[in-house]
Structure formats: C-alpha cells, structure tokens
Amino acid sequence: MTYIRPTFRHPNLPKNKINYTKKDYEGALSTLCAGCGHDSISGAIIQACFELAIEPHRLAKLSGIGCSSKTPAYFLGNSHGFNSVHGRMPSVATGAYLANRDLVYFGVSGDGDSASIGMGQFVHAIRRNLNMTYIVMNNGCYGLTKGQDSATADAGSISKAGSTNLFNAIDLVGLGLELGATFIARSFSGDKTQLIPLIKAAMSHPGFALIDVISPCVTFNNNTGSTKSYDYVREHIEATSTIDFVPTMEEITTSYEEGDSKEVALHDGSVLNLQKLNQGWNPEDKLSAMIALQNAKTKGEILTGLIYIEPKTQSLHEVLGTCETPLNELKEDLLCPGQDALEALNQSLR
C-alpha cells in the first residue's frame, strides 16, 4: 500500500531564491479521489509559492468545508492554517487580516462553500477588499455528499445519475466584477501553464484576488453531458490572453507583436505580460471585461485567464487607516500609554 509517500526526492531538485526546494512547500499526502482536479490546483499552489520564494511561515491558509477546503492539508505543510466552519472562511480571514497584515493570506473554498452556504460572507470579503488570494475550486457538484448539483452547475448539465440541472448557474466571476473585486481570473485545473502565473499574480495583488478554477470531480462529475468534465472544459475553453508573470527586478525578455501585447505593472514592481487573444478586451477596463465575459457565455465558451485587474487598489487596512504593526507585536507601553496620554487625549476632545 502506498498511503506513505517516500521521503526521497530528486537529488537535483531546483532551489529558489531562499534556498528551498519544492519539498519545503509540500503538505501531507492527499486523501482525495485519484485524479481530482483539486490535487492539481494544490500542485499549482505549491509551484507558485516555490517560484515566488515565499517563506512558508509567512503564509496563512484558510478554508471552509468541502473537498476543496480539505486541500490546505495537502500543500504548504509548514504554513499556518485555519479550517473554519462551512462558508465562514471569509470572516476568519477578515479577523486574521485585521490582526496581522504582515502575513500572506491564502483562502481556499469550493462552489458549495462560496456560492451557497457562504455566499453572504463571500460577497462582503470582496466588498471590503481584503488583501488575500481567494481560490474557488469549482467542480459544479457536491462531491463530498455523492455529487448533487451545486449552485455553479450550468443549466442543462447532466449529472452522473443522468438527471439534467434545471437552474441557472451562479457565475462567481460575473458576481466578482459586479461587486467590485479588484483582481478576477478564471482558470482550469488541467492547465497549469495558465494557473501558476495567475496564482503568482493574485498573490502579488494588494487587494482581494479571486480565481475561479474549474476543477473536474473525476468521481461524480466527469461524465458525458457534464459541463465541468475534463473533456468538455478542454473542448470549450477560451482564454483572454496568455500570461507571463515577471517578478520584480527581472528583465522582460519575451517580446510580442505590437497591439496584441499588454503589460500590467503590479504595485510590488512585478509585471504581468499578457499576449491578448481576445479582441477589444482590456484587463484594466471593467466594461470590456464584462463584454468579453458575456460574449463568451453567449457562444457557449468558457472564458479563462485574467479577466479584470485594478492594480493600484487600496486594501482594507489602507481604507481604514489601521495600525501597521500586527496586534500581537504591540507591547503594553503602546497599548496602555498611561495617565498622561489619556489626559492629552481627553484634552484634545474638549
């Protein structure tokens, strides 16, 4: 039996800037079904964090309940983690973010966790523009309870049991655009060349970064007639652009023909290099993003890639003007400055 992963790794594993190999970003062995799209996304997260050379102890993973929300156990085993109540991850993330703005926040949710039970929380996290990456592992079904249609299942999609879904899907990308999310992307678990740079860009974005990742459920939603199967997604996938994430201080070597390429400078100095495939779309223009999204929907295509970005956004801390020091580092002399400070304060209010 191989529940046990061997401890040996490739002797020539590449190292990143801080001298870590990918092994330092791994988690426990997954217990999800063999071939689950979620495991691919975990693999992409590991690769993105490795390439960004994030120190694992500077990152907090947050999740709710569901197959998707189990995955933080399977990546970044040396990072902080909080597995919250179903759909309540955004509240926990908000609290954690307000208490300590120095950590990198990584939220993982699913279509049930975000589009059904946690919808009320999800929309407020967007509205408040928390500085976090929010990945929805979207398989269009409730895999943990044997594959019932979820709120993101497309109308007309046929379940493994043979029944047709009668209700329209909630499009999390459209919802995010409407609510003013400042980084919105869609991707596919089976396309790591697109997903990894998107995750890296999302983690470099200073506000709320939503990535809706279509992630086939191999056990309950990979059948003919499903619109979230590997085959269906591959046949209907379209991309706004190809995407290169160029970290800070690195020379841009790829060159594109004029008119088709677009560079987006992120606030930390890194650059997104986009090779546009979708005419008339501009990632910094919300209207063009909405039009591209609706056009694709009309044609029955699944639009992926970066959809919209507002690079110079203000995160919640900046909006509220809160204290820069994490609360756990505030010492008593600052928190209780004494009688004189109180007097001075009272005086200022008279």
Added chain:
Amino acid sequence: MEPTNVNDPEYYHKVVDCQYACPAHTPVPEYIRLIAAERYTEAYMINWESNVFPGVLGRTCDRPCEPACRRGRVEEEPVAICRLKRVAADNKGDVKNLIPKAPKQGNGKKVALIGAGPASLTVARDLAPLGYEIHVFDEQIKGGGMMRSQIPSFRLPEAVLDEEVNNILDMGIHTHFKTYVSSLKDVLAKDYDAVFVGTGAPRGRDLSDLQGRKEGAANIHIGIEWLASVAFEHTSKIGKNVIVLGGGNTAMDCCRTSRRLGGENVKVVVRSPFTEMKASPWEKEDAMHEDIPILDNHVPKSFVVENGQLKGMTFEKVHAVYDEKGKRSLVSTGEDHVFIEADDVLVAIGQENSFPWIERDLGIEFDKWEMPKVDAVTFQSTNPKVFFGGDAALGPKNVITAVAQGHQGAISIDLFCQGKSLADRPAPFTNLISQKMGIHEWSYDSVVANDHRFVVAQADKTITLKDRKKEVELGFNKLEGFKEAQRCLNCDVQTVFTVNRCIECDACMDICPTSCITFTDNGTEEDLRTRLMAPALNLEQDLLVSGTLATGRVMVKDEDVCLHCGLCAERCPTSAWDMQKFFYNVTKAHHGCQTA
C-alpha cells in the same frame, strides 16, 4: 522524440539497473523479494538457474550490480545485493530434487571441456540435461578452477564450493581430474563433437628483470601460484615480514592469507594511488581491518639479497600526473628510495593467458598478444569445433563473467552439434504482468524503506587470523536479510503508461516524490532533458516518452531516480499508469528454443 518502443525487451531490462549490469543478467529484484518472503529455496533456484554458483558468488562476486543499483543514486549506498544472495544460499532447503539430471538416453553427442572452472562447469550444467555426454579435464584433484585455487577459504569455505561444484558433476558428468591436457591436437583427434576451452588465465605476471629477482627466488613467489599452493595444502607457512606487490583482489587475498600463515608484519605495496587500485573497496577495507597497511605510490626498484638471503625491497616514491586526455603517468618525487624489510615477497601484479598446449596448426588463429581469436557473441574460435569461455576467451575478468560466457558457449555448442546457425541466438524470456490487487494494494511491497545499508558482521579477528579456513564474514541473519531486502526499490516492477487512457489530470506529475514525470510539448531529447520537472542530467538513463496526448503534449518520464513506489499508478483515475512486473531471463541452451 518518437514514442518509446517498450516492446523492445531491452527497454524495460535497462530500467532494472542491477540485472542489466550483471553479465549473467540474474533477475535480482525477483530473488530479493523471495528472500524478504523467507522463500530462500526459490530465491536460490532463481540464482542457480542464472548464475550457477549462488553460494560462491554470494561471498565472492565482483558485484557489478551494486554500483549500478538505483538506490545508490537516490541515497548513499546501493542494496547489498551480493550478500543477500548469500542469505538465500545459507538458508535454502534441499535443492537436490530441483536440479535436473542427465536423461538416461543420451543424444549421442560428446563434448570435451578443458579446465573445470566456472565457465566449463556452466557449459556442463547447461548441456548435460540435454543428453550430451560431457567429459571434463582438469589438472587438479577437484573441480572449481580458480574458485578453488585462488579464493582463500576464509572468504569461501570449501564445503560451499564443493556443494555447488558437485551439484553439476552429479548430473552424470565424466570427470578426468589430475589430468593435465598437454595437446589440443590429441583431444581433437578423439571423437568429440565439440571442445570447450575454459582454462582461465593461469600465468601470474612476474618482475623477472628486477635486480635480485634470481638471487632471492627462494623467497619470491607468484601470487596466484602461491595461493593455489596454500589451497592444496602444499604451503602452510610464510615469513614474519611479508611484502605483497600489487593492488588487485589477488593482492588482497595474498596479504590476508599471509597474516594467517605466520605473517606478522604484512604490507601491501602498490604503484598506483590508493583510490585507483584495482581491488574492490570492500576487499581493501577487509585487508586494512586485519592490520595490513597499504603503501601506495611506491614503484618496486630492486630485491635486496644478502648472502643468498632475501632481506627486503627498495622502492621509488612517485606521484600520479595526468595529461589533458586523462592518461596517467607515475613521476618520481625525487626522494631517496625507500627500503622495506621482507622475509618473503608475493608478486600479485596481474595474470595472463597462456596456451602452450594448443598447437598453432589446428586452424585456431591467434592474435599478436597470443590470444585466440574468439567471437564475442558465440565464443567460437576460428576452428568451428573449438569454443572458448571464461578468462581463457577474452582475457581475465571474474566468475560471473565466466558463467555468462559459459551459458553462451553452451548455446553455441548445442546449435553447432545440431547443425544449426550459431547466429540464431534464442531471444530472452520476458513477461509483463500487472501487480494491481485493489485500490491501494499491489502484489509487491511498494513502500520505500528509509534504512541505510546494513553492515555484514565479521567473526573476531583474534579467531580468524589463527585459522585460514575460518570464514571471516558471518553473513546477514534472517532478520537483517529481510531488512536489507526491503531496501530494494523493485525496479523490475515497471511504470507502464497507456497513452489513450490518459485524461491529463496531472495527478501523477503532482504526486511523484522524485519529480520523474512531466507533461510537456514534445522536442528533441536534448531539449526535453532540460525542460522536465527536474533536469534529466544522467544521460545513461532513458526517457520514457508517450505518444501525443489529446492536448498535443506528451508524457515524459525520466527513469533515473524513479522509486517504483507506484504512487503515479495509485493516483491515476483511469489506470493509464499501471505497475507491471517485468521478468527477463536470458534463455539458456535447451531444445525448447530450437525449431525442430
């Protein structure tokens, strides 16, 4: 790259590094698993079918398999394959009834084997059960050849050798011991259908031109002759101060034997640097463990003889210099010559072939080094009736090579006697079977053990140095044998990929602990090797490349450090990956391989 042709039996064979490196291609992982299952007799018989002398080789093999072992690329030390073979031999049950006998009715063909060493005995074993009447000639009183005369009893107990030699002779072989063959012409004049020459490399090299060699002759001995003389109990003592010249395994056997015959101050003196000595590292360690210093970079200059008595030797100190092609030359350090005291000197600086008994008018062509011209595949000489094998064929190597050549010689002799073409070699036997038992179950132990190589215990040297017949190595006990066997990575359980089942979910690529699997765009091999999850720098290891997948990509697997843990197959939702056991066995001479 083109999709890998896995139908070529050599592709998967090469993945089984140990078996591929073994001259006889013994199915190593197969017998190691049997040892772990305490099925020692079966493990022994797999060895016996392939290498004929498992008990001997489990103690003395040159182990070309171990440097090749994948475990050595993943962690520090390879699996102790050789000593596991001994575990099988030590713990086996009765194998007599498993060993074939010659049929009552012969096939009417007679074959003469000159020399009773490992090559000849292998030919005898392969041909006797087919009905051949086998006649073995040897000048010694017993069979075994250099396994008996040159491997000391403290490394190879006589009882172990006797048993394995007799297993063959008891098949109904006609033995002619104490019979020195002095003329091949006489042998060919008799009614043999074929003659096999397995006379080894019997002549030890000497330092004939060195000053004092003649005067000190009484106390200067040729290593292999001296070892034979000890083995057959003609020699039982040596002086207190002994110099052994040479850096090969014979030198190691000479110095350790000297320690047991009265040598108190025994030194090995060698021309080359220590790291470049020909002796196996473990044999050097064993010698040093018995308080024998190895003086490297010393070139012998003269034997010092006073009043007809050997007093010692002088040496020039040198250091190695390498030119841009890496060719070594030994250059004097300019220091004064060193004198080393000695009562006896053993010269173990190599051995050569010697065929004074083969007339040069028998149609056997010899080259300028006085070596017979022998076909490296069929082992036939330019006289179609005469075959060579072992050290006599292509120069001195080792026991396992002699056995491998013996097998091929036997096939050739069989084809020759049946009037068939010798070029028609039988194909290897191969088999590829899925090991899947259930969702998380395989019929092999797929968990990779983390243990480091276990050390084989040795008997106390206060005892072993007193008795040259007392075996030094105690061998693994059953528990140690089990644990060491668990270190084997089961490289014969192959990762078999079926391209049209793959849905490209990436699960295998994500789970692979050693980053062997990559899905990427196709390219040339040179280009692909740089674009994988981890660079494929070991060019000796192949890439397994699939046909084109639905997305236009290909699956590329670097075989180099695959742990054969089965996680790729376990995480595969469609069984595009499967773990399948590949059994590869070199076909021996047998009538099943003939068409009529």
